[in-house]
Amino acid sequence: METSSESAAIAALRLFQAGARLEEKFAAGLGAVHGLSLKDALLLMHVADAEGGRLSRIELAKLLAVSPSTVTRTTAPLEKRGFLGRESHAHDARFAYVVLTKAGQRAVADAEATFTRLAADVFSDRWAAAEIETLGSLLGRLA
Amino acid sequence: METSSESAAIAALRLFQAGARLEEKFAAGLGAVHGLSLKDALLLMHVADAEGGRLSRIELAKLLAVSPSTVTRTTAPLEKRGFLGRESHAHDARFAYVVLTKAGQRAVADAEATFTRLAADVFSDRWAAAEIETLGSLLGRLA
DNA sequence: GGATGATGTTTCCATATGGAAGTAATATGG
DNA sequence: CCATATTACTTCCATATGGAAACATCATCC
Numbered sequence: 001m002e003t004s005s006e007s008a009a010i011a012a013l014r015l016f017q018a019g020a021r022l023e024e025k026f027a028a029g030l031g032a033v034h035g036l037s038l039k040d041a042l043l044l045m046h047v048a049d050a051e052g053g054r055l056s057r058i059e060l061a062k063l064l065a066v067s068p069s070t071v072t073r074t075t076a077p078l079e080k081r082g083f084l085g086r087e088s089h090a091h092d093a094r095f096a097y098v099v100l101t102k103a104g105q106r107a108v109a110d111a112e113a114t115f116t117r118l119a120a121d122v123f124s125d126r127w128a129a130a131e132i133e134t135l136g137s138l139l140g141r142l143a
Numbered sequence: 144m145e146t147s148s149e150s151a152a153i154a155a156l157r158l159f160q161a162g163a164r165l166e167e168k169f170a171a172g173l174g175a176v177h178g179l180s181l182k183d184a185l186l187l188m189h190v191a192d193a194e195g196g197r198l199s200r201i202e203l204a205k206l207l208a209v210s211p212s213t214v215t216r217t218t219a220p221l222e223k224r225g226f227l228g229r230e231s232h233a234h235d236a237r238f239a240y241v242v243l244t245k246a247g248q249r250a251v252a253d254a255e256a257t258f259t260r261l262a263a264d265v266f267s268d269r270w271a272a273a274e275i276e277t278l279g280s281l282l283g284r285l286a
Numbered sequence: 287g288g289a290t291g292a293t294g295t296t297t298c299c300a301t302a303t304g305g306a307a308g309t310a311a312t313a314t315g316g
Numbered sequence: 317c318c319a320t321a322t323t324a325c326t327t328c329c330a331t332a333t334g335g336a337a338a339c340a341t342c343a344t345c346c
Contacts, residue, residue: 011279018285019162020208065163136154142161
């Protein structure tokens with residue numbers, strides 16, 4: 001039990017370190033492409049992958065692990081830039097769904113390409129395909 | 144190449160999600176114990192584990208993946224609370240090493256115990272010891 | 287069907303953060 | 317040795333964030 005707790009603590013510690021390191025790298029890479037922050041890109045990608053092509057701000061907040069107020073503040077400039085639009089729920093006027101515009105679809109395609117390239121770059125050194133799969137699978141159980 | 148890039152992107156995405164989720168959990172758990180933020184606790188733990196029991200603020204900034212100014216701002220209240228002290232380099236007056244006081248050593252022991260308990264809790268469900276080891280090992284190569 | 291409670295969103299405020307600039311001390315190059 | 321560059325640290329400022337409160341809408345209960 002003790003050794004297991006110990007390795008759990010080590011895994012958590014390294015998760016924080018690796019996460020911070022990758023966030024820096026991805027923020028720099030994505031910012032250079034289309035002036036998108038990492039959170040901007042993740043937000044657009046979540047909307048693109050969403051069922052029906054739209055997400056409420058609450059759903060986005062949960063997916064991005066940020067507060068609802070942050071989603072409001074983040075989406076506003078992306079609407080101004082023409083990447084995002086609004087859509088109402090047919091039977092519930094409280095919802096203000098986030099949807100991608102045409103320009104937003106182009107932007108998210110570019111951002112996803114950059115994201116994938118950056119991810120491939122992270123693992124380009126001494127990583128076997130199976131190891132990347134294993135890491136993704138294990139991390140999936142934490143999210 | 145394509146499939147490998149794809150799984151790399153998925154792994155990176157899940158790393159961000161898992162990291163954010165665990166940060167919330169750990170911040171709540173550690174805050175409840177001794178009013179320490181996660182970054183406070185990690186800072187103290189790094190100093191405790193450091194060679195010679197001391198670290199420069201620049202070294203701390205790298206270990207915590209934050210800016211030097213954040214280290215300055217973070218250590219100041221911990222000095223006031225009596226957890227941290229300062230030590231000068233014998234031959235270079237630029238260095239203001241961060242060291243633990245007696246109270247700081249007690250605090251970091253408590254924080255480490257809480258940290259380990261929280262980590263164990265995260266993996267308490269359907270995780271084999273070998274899987275935790277594997278995850279920690281793979282993450283170690285990213286940090 | 288009117289009061290109460292719950293939900294989605296926005297606004298406001300206090301706090302946290304990074305980067306640039308400033309300060310102090312050491313290293314380097316002539 | 318003196319000027320310049322580099323390094324460690326701090327301060328200042330602009331921005332990002334979460335949480336509480338406000339607001340609008342919908343659901344529930346009597």
